[in-house]
Amino acid sequence: SPPPQALNRSTVSTRRMVSVRAAAGSINPEIRKSEDKVVDSVVVTELAKPVTAYCRCWRSGTFPLCDGSHVKHNKANEDNVGPLLLKK
Amino acid sequence: SPPPQALNRSTVSTRRMVSVRAAAGSINPEIRKSEDKVVDSVVVTELAKPVTAYCRCWRSGTFPLCDGSHVKHNKANEDNVGPLLLKK
Ligand code: FES
Ligand code: FES
Numbered sequence: 001s002p003p004p005q006a007l008n009r010s011t012v013s014t015r016r017m018v019s020v021r022a023a024a025g026s027i028n029p030e031i032r033k034s035e036d037k038v039v040d041s042v043v044v045t046e047l048a049k050p051v052t053a054y055c056r057c058w059r060s061g062t063f064p065l066c067d068g069s070h071v072k073h074n075k076a077n078e079d080n081v082g083p084l085l086l087k088k
Numbered sequence: 089s090p091p092p093q094a095l096n097r098s099t100v101s102t103r104r105m106v107s108v109r110a111a112a113g114s115i116n117p118e119i120r121k122s123e124d125k126v127v128d129s130v131v132v133t134e135l136a137k138p139v140t141a142y143c144r145c146w147r148s149g150t151f152p153l154c155d156g157s158h159v160k161h162n163k164a165n166e167d168n169v170g171p172l173l174l175k176k
Contacts (some may be wrong), residue, residue, distance in 0.1 A: 025165035027115050027145060037162065039170035044132035054172055056144045057115060064172060074125065077113035082127035084142055084152060084172060 028058040040064040044086065053083040116146040128152040132174065141171040 032038050042054070042064075053066035057074075060067045066083035074080060120126050130142070130152075141154035145162075148155045154171035162168060 026167040027161070027165075028167055028169050033168060035168055037158070037168050037170040039173060041173040041175055043175050044135065045176070047132065054142075056146070056172075058144070058169065070125070073115070077115075079114040079116055080121060080123055080125050081116050081146065082125040084144075085127060085129040086174070087129055087131045088133070 031058055031063050042086065044088075047086055047088050050088055052086045054086060055083055057081045057083075119146055119151050130174065132176075135174055135176055138176050140174045142174060143171055145169045145171075 028038065040054075055063050055066040055070070057066075057070040059069040059073045061069065070081050070083065116126065128142075143151050143154040143158070145154075145158040147157040147161045149157065158169050158171065
């Protein structure tokens, strides 16, 4: 087996190859970057709750749903984005 | 009435006061910047068409609806954002 240092180098190299860096001006730094265009569909008859919030800030950990991450983004960037609320 | 030059200066000053410049890192450069947070609601029972596309790129001229402007944004910025499709 290779010496520990060689193993380390290999791991670093692999990570670099799969990492994603957003281009300047991009809105979506991280979500599903392997897709050419991130489009989601909601069959509105299947909505479970009276109100469901969908993310428009591309920072949610539960995308396409909103998890409130727009608050942190807005504060850090003087922005004013928020979700789309679907109401039954 | 003031001389033409004074009138000009006044116009420029007024424009400067109401203009909006997005902070670095902002997602939304222009839409409804007077609002603290841009949240929209859709009553899904009122959707008119089988499929309605809602904007998540903040570049649409018909926001909150998608007008296809995400295509230009994606090309110019190597991005991959797209709309949320609401299906009846
Ligand atoms: S987390 Fe993105 S809009 Fe709320
Ligand atoms: S115009 Fe914004 S997602 Fe289509």
